[in-house]
Amino acid sequence: MLFYSLFWAVLSEDMVKDGYQNIVNIDISSVVIEQMKEKHMDFPQLTYMQLDVRDMSFFGDGSFDCIIDKGTLDAMMCGDDAPHGAYKMLAEVARLMRPGGIYMLITYGAPKERLTLLNQVRCRWEVELYIMPTPEYQLKWSNGAAHAMMEKVALTVDGQLPPDYVLKDPESHFIYVCYKSDIVTEDNSMVAGQDDAMTSF
Numbered sequence: 544m545l546f547y548s549l550f551w552a553v554l555s556e557d558m559v560k561d562g563y564q565n566i567v568n569i570d571i572s573s574v575v576i577e578q579m580k581e582k583h584m585d586f587p588q589l590t591y592m593q594l595d596v597r598d599m600s601f602f603g604d605g606s607f608d609c610i611i612d613k614g615t616l617d618a619m620m621c622g623d624d625a626p627h628g629a630y631k632m633l634a635e636v637a638r639l640m641r642p643g644g645i646y647m648l649i650t651y652g653a654p655k656e657r658l659t660l661l662n663q664v665r666c667r668w669e670v671e672l673y674i675m676p677t678p679e680y681q682l683k684w685s686n687g688a689a690h691a692m693m694e695k696v697a698l699t700v701d702g703q704l705p706p707d708y709v710l711k712d713p714e715s716h717f718i719y720v721c722y723k724s725d726i727v728t729e730d731n732s733m734v735a736g737q738d739d740a741m742t743s744f
């Protein structure tokens with residue numbers, strides 16, 4: 544299992560508490576890596592590596608069951624080599640994921656931008672979309688009562704938000720749960736995925 548970026552220390556710790564045994568955390572920043580190594584020195588389940596997501600050749604094909612990305616694809620889209628860096632990253636994501644694996648992309652990018660990027664990669668994804676407003680908006684909406692508000696939104700056949708959909712909180716995060724179903728080979732034929740997705744969850 545691979546996480547991009549490391550500020551989500553609480554999430555990593557909670558996943559360890561939930562029984563996940565092998566979580567690899569990646570960031571390009573050596574400062575972040577060193578800080579997190581020190582913070583989590585008592586968590587043998589968490590490994591930290593300074594790597595560039597555009598080149599993760601350190602790992603073999605199909606090495607991971609799940610890849611969680613919050614903000615790294617967004618960072619790649621703001622970088623000097625956008626959008627090429629983002630394509631390289633997504634090609635690596637597709638390569639590293641075992642058939643049936645899940646790429647969970649947490650981003651500010653709406654389907655129009657992000658699904659276009661995902662579809663550039665030689666990989667067939669089945670995508671579910673969830674929209675999560677900021678905690679501040681959720682509190683306002685629920686009049687102070689604790690209430691998580693994450694909405695599953697059905698995409699149109701061409702992968703867009705429904706035309707009548709109104710985004711309540713403009714600061715919402717979009718959460719794409721992408722199931723890798725097939726890899727498209729160089730000659731454009733399909734290699735079918737397996738049906739045992741999520742067995743390690």
Ligand SMILES: C[S@@+](CC[C@H](N)C(=O)[O-])C[C@H]1O[C@@H](n2cnc3c(N)ncnc32)[C@H](O)[C@@H]1O
Nearest residue numbers: 548549550570571572594595596613614615618
């Ligand atoms: C917007 S921050 C997101 C941080 C964290 N996930 C969060 O939500 O608070 C983007 C992160 O991507 C990292 N990053 C940027 N380019 C990268 C690359 N090429 N490879 C790996 N990490 C990269 C940055 O160092 C930074 O920690």
